[in-house]
Amino acid sequence: MLAGFKSLVRKATSLFGSEESPQYPLEIARDNHSFSRKSVSPSALKVLYRLSDAGFDAFLVGGCIRDNLIGLTPKDFDVVTNATPEEVHDLFSNSRLIGRRFKLVHVTFGREIIEVSTFRANTASQEKPVEQDGRKSLKGKDTARSTHGIILRDNVYGSIDEDAERRDFTFNALYYNIKDFSIHDYCGGLADIEKRQIRIIGDPRQRYQEDPVRMLRAIRFAAKLDFTIEETTAAPIKDMAHLLDHIPPARLFEEVLKLLGSGNGVTTFKLLREYGLFKYLFPDTDALLQSGWQRKDIQPEAFITQGLINTDARIQDGKSTAPYFLYAILLWPSVALRHEEFEKQGLPLMPALHQAASMVLDNQVASTAIPRRFSTPMREIWDLQFRLPKRYGKRAFTLLQHPRFRAAFDFLLIREQSGTELDGLGQWWTDFQQAPENQQRDLIHKADPRSQSTDGPKPKKRRPRRRKNNAKRTEE
Template structure:
């Protein structure tokens, strides 16, 4: 863990207590903070120096500065500059322009991407509404808002002071200047870090109206950092949560992965439900949790919490997780409920499962888009829950070779850990995976014997009568059919 907060807080505290406390920016010289080039991505530093050499201002901004001061090792390094995206793209041959809503430049160094954005200003709203959007322009750049006031495009460029004011939270308006290694605080972020609180910049209602995803970001930071939401920042969230319905499902899919797949899923899940946001991300799951439905092999809330704990533990121990596994956990209770309903209508188990999966996924993509490359393995994990109990004969060996076996097995263990009674199925598969061939055959034999004892003698299928040669005809009625 990096430690850059103590000395900086001491300096910041004296500044806040002084008569000049309201004068911004507060500039912390290199001698009064611990953030150095050794804590930064070498590639990010290259980008800063290259922009400076080309005659532009350039700063590191946001998360990388904030995380270092809090004591978290920075992972993403974002650069902001007064160069336009086109100018940045010209300077770096290893770059590409991206985005329509916010034009950015990605400068690529192998697998590392340094994101470079241009100083932006708040876009003024036009009084003349058209059917879908309101358009404004400033300095030759464009912006647009939806009929609900949500910013659709924000490419209005400004200076660093304006850029700080349009950022979401105060601790994200901290800038690191590589020219003199100083940190610039434009909105009181240092004080809020000291007090461990999340404060939105400007009027909370207006800022959430401009971009409702800021409500999700507030929750994500609260879950990640253990900070409290400042009162005025928290107050409008429940009332304005419905604005998430107007955010593109593809964008919300990515936000869910950040919210629940970053190692603090349990606390974030709790906060999402507390502030009424979870229902707009997973409406079916939320309705099921609110209903209190459960059965002997699934307690929805216990199962989701166990799945999130599993994900948190893996991430915190440095392991990776698959997005499809997280979504499979969050949607499984709804699949189980629909599966039960279709079977009650007389549908066989396997078709009922497929129909349940189709219905749940169709409903979910209206809220958060799920790419096919994720929905297909999700279906396979769910399908494995009904295939893993069928271990007799050669099936166990075939299942062990299935490409989704490991994910299905891990999913099974989460079910058991959350309280589902599956007759020791997880333990059986644990032994089978790690057993010798003779041990595996003994395990299968025990299942075969158990199956025979419970099913009784097998019924013999009628044999199809073979036709006689010559003119002889079968005595069986022509309309009779036999099972193959």
């Protein structure tokens, strides 16, 4: 995947000092790198050229350059410029200003969005301690941090050199200049790509303190790129994982989708647990996994792993997967445990399930907010796990028309694949969906427990009731 990369790095470093201690930033001319405009979204090129024609600096930055250089197809094209958000907004009628924490501009081309940000400065020198509720926070000109040191707002603009220092990892501080098609490496990103490692820019503890989500991003990149996390970058993660408690649940919800819904879920799941981060995203699920709880019809770790295997396969095949399905998998073991507890307290099966689902979801939203448009389908998938076995009479045809049937069926298959014995239920529903109507009725008849019994007298058929003639007779 990194064929030819050593020669690129050596050529670049030989121009700017020794290979052991190159002088940054490096500027790699067009003839000395493989990044091509042909791999760039036409929409991103339009944004770059319009900014440049208007007299502003315009660069592609970060992931699109990194992915292209290591042989992956870039998907997101982020643009950075010395134009302010307001100036960018004025240039593009198809744009909108977003963000309070970081002001950005989204330029829309149909369904594609090109994100444009302004070079940001290091704000530490401009911040002053401020007393808030008896604790010190930091505030400056259009910048603010929480009492925990997390950056809440950062809209102080600077130079491209300062912007590079504010990036999270070295391979994300690569810039592509649209004016001369050169690549600028400010922090050794090219060398780290060659070493297949993830290295944070600056002091790891300080950078994680500023934004704890960087720890999650390190895990995501490690899984996606099959890179290792450099030793000093990895060292503080376990100790600082608790800072995720101070990140808004809505933001963590989106991060979970990126982490586990991007086609590398199995590896990501293992790394999150290894570095002690998973428990701050799914506290109930993590506690259950740590306890070793399981029963005959569910082995929690095997079930979650199988669910992520199936989800990864779908994504790698170019198919989509719904966020609610991913969350339904990750929370199902906790629902099963609570369901068992409520049944032991005397609740009937379905009320116990509904009570269990409510408890698990209420606990989960404190960590990662789950919008109602996702929690409702999750409940339906769980509910159908108890309805799918009851398939006789007209029920099978009714269930087949349920809007959440397909998701519930896939969920059922994951349960079986992970070791849950359901007496061939998954195969029955597979056959039923593929069979013509006459064979479907045969399958229903065989599945009906009443048709399996040959002992005892058959129930008597009821005689049809006679209609009474209530018409009044009149005498002549």
